[in-house]
Amino acid sequence: MSAARVAVVFGGSGQIGVPLLRRLAADGWQVVAVSRSPRPAVAGIDWALGSLERIPDLPRHADAIFSCGPSDAFARWLARGDASTPRVVMFGSTSAEVKRDSSDDAERAVAARLREAERLLFDAASRMDIAATVLRPTLVHGAGRDLNVTRIAQLARRLRGFALPSDAIGLRQPVHVEDLAAAALACIAAPATAGKVYAVPGGETLPYREMVARILSALRPSPRLAVLPPGLFRALLSAARIAGVARDFNDAALARMREDLVFDAAPAMRDFGYAPRGFAPTEAELTPPA
Numbered sequence: 001m002s003a004a005r006v007a008v009v010f011g012g013s014g015q016i017g018v019p020l021l022r023r024l025a026a027d028g029w030q031v032v033a034v035s036r037s038p039r040p041a042v043a044g045i046d047w048a049l050g051s052l053e054r055i056p057d058l059p060r061h062a063d064a065i066f067s068c069g070p071s072d073a074f075a076r077w078l079a080r081g082d083a084s085t086p087r088v089v090m091f092g093s094t095s096a097e098v099k100r101d102s103s104d105d106a107e108r109a110v111a112a113r114l115r116e117a118e119r120l121l122f123d124a125a126s127r128m129d130i131a132a133t134v135l136r137p138t139l140v141h142g143a144g145r146d147l148n149v150t151r152i153a154q155l156a157r158r159l160r161g162f163a164l165p166s167d168a169i170g171l172r173q174p175v176h177v178e179d180l181a182a183a184a185l186a187c188i189a190a191p192a193t194a195g196k197v198y199a200v201p202g203g204e205t206l207p208y209r210e211m212v213a214r215i216l217s218a219l220r221p222s223p224r225l226a227v228l229p230p231g232l233f234r235a236l237l238s239a240a241r242i243a244g245v246a247r248d249f250n251d252a253a254l255a256r257m258r259e260d261l262v263f264d265a266a267p268a269m270r271d272f273g274y275a276p277r278g279f280a281p282t283e284a285e286l287t288p289p290a
């Protein structure tokens with residue numbers, strides 16, 4: 001009988017990491033997952049207490065290493081050269097491109113950090129003869145833990161309604177955490193993915209307004225959606241900011257509601273059979289875990 005393959009996972013407690021750990025264990029991998037906090041025992045998973053800055057004792061060799069946490073810290077750790085593995089899959093973000101030319105300084109800095117992490121990863125991988133793949137998700141949802149789709153649901157529940165400007169028609173591709181976990185595993189079995197960066201969008205492209213309408217219609221009772229003239233929406237938003245509400249909803253985010261953020265899934269479909277689902281959130285998926 002051959003020995004189980006060994007996977008090391010960073011970010012295994014995160015919204016993408018949780019389904020990835022479950023899938024690895026179900027596929028018979030021996031999994032070591034690093035967390036900064038003690039974690040309850042889960043069958044098939046060995047939790048190692050540590051972080052990317054304080055690496056715990058890890059297996060001397062791993063068949064694959066997955067990064068579902070901060071990509072910049074992961075790439076810096078890999079570049080130190082302590083890892084022994086032939087295979088790395090790292091989650092990055094489509095924000096690397098979307099926020100590249102943002103009007104907001106902080107957003108441009110995030111985009112630059114994401115691109116630098118990818119550069120560092122591929123440099124280190126080519127020095128160390130590692131086949132590395134980067135997956136860039138779009139709007140992540142499905143675990144009730146994201147800051148976009150779930151946040152809209154929470155705000156709508158609290159306010160018993162939701163408002164959008166009528167020009168919030170930029171296209172979106174929300175992607176489910178289970179499809180991302182499946183994508184990370186599928187890369188391991190697909191040699192063509194080595195050395196590549198893939199966009200991993202959701203399986204449906206829909207206008208921002210329609211995305212919000214579907215979120216609201218999944219809730220019980222279903223909050224009302226008010227579609228306002230853009231000028232009136234901006235005036236209300238300014239008032240809300242002055243009152244200390246919606247401070248993190250900046251002008252760049254408002255402008256993006258009009259922009260299409262669309263990515264091509266065809267390379268991922270071709271190279272590793274990526275098959276993401278459409279956008280049909282359930283109330284449970286829009287509810288933060290207890």
Ligand SMILES: NC(=O)c1ccc[n+]([C@@H]2O[C@H](COP(=O)([O-])OP(=O)(O)OC[C@H]3O[C@@H](n4cnc5c(N)ncnc54)[C@H](OP(=O)(O)O)[C@@H]3O)[C@@H](O)[C@H]2O)c1
Nearest residue numbers: 011013014015016035036051052068069091092093137140
């Ligand atoms: N959420 C989105 O909409 C979205 C969109 C595009 C791309 N992404 C990318 O996809 C990846 C996963 O996202 P996610 O939303 O699943 O993440 P998440 O739920 O925020 O979880 C992040 C994980 O990273 C771990 N972590 C944080 N700092 C760490 C450190 N210094 N050392 C080691 N581990 C650390 C945390 O683990 P512990 O707390 O257990 O230590 C946590 O489980 C990230 O690279 C993210 O940028 C996310």
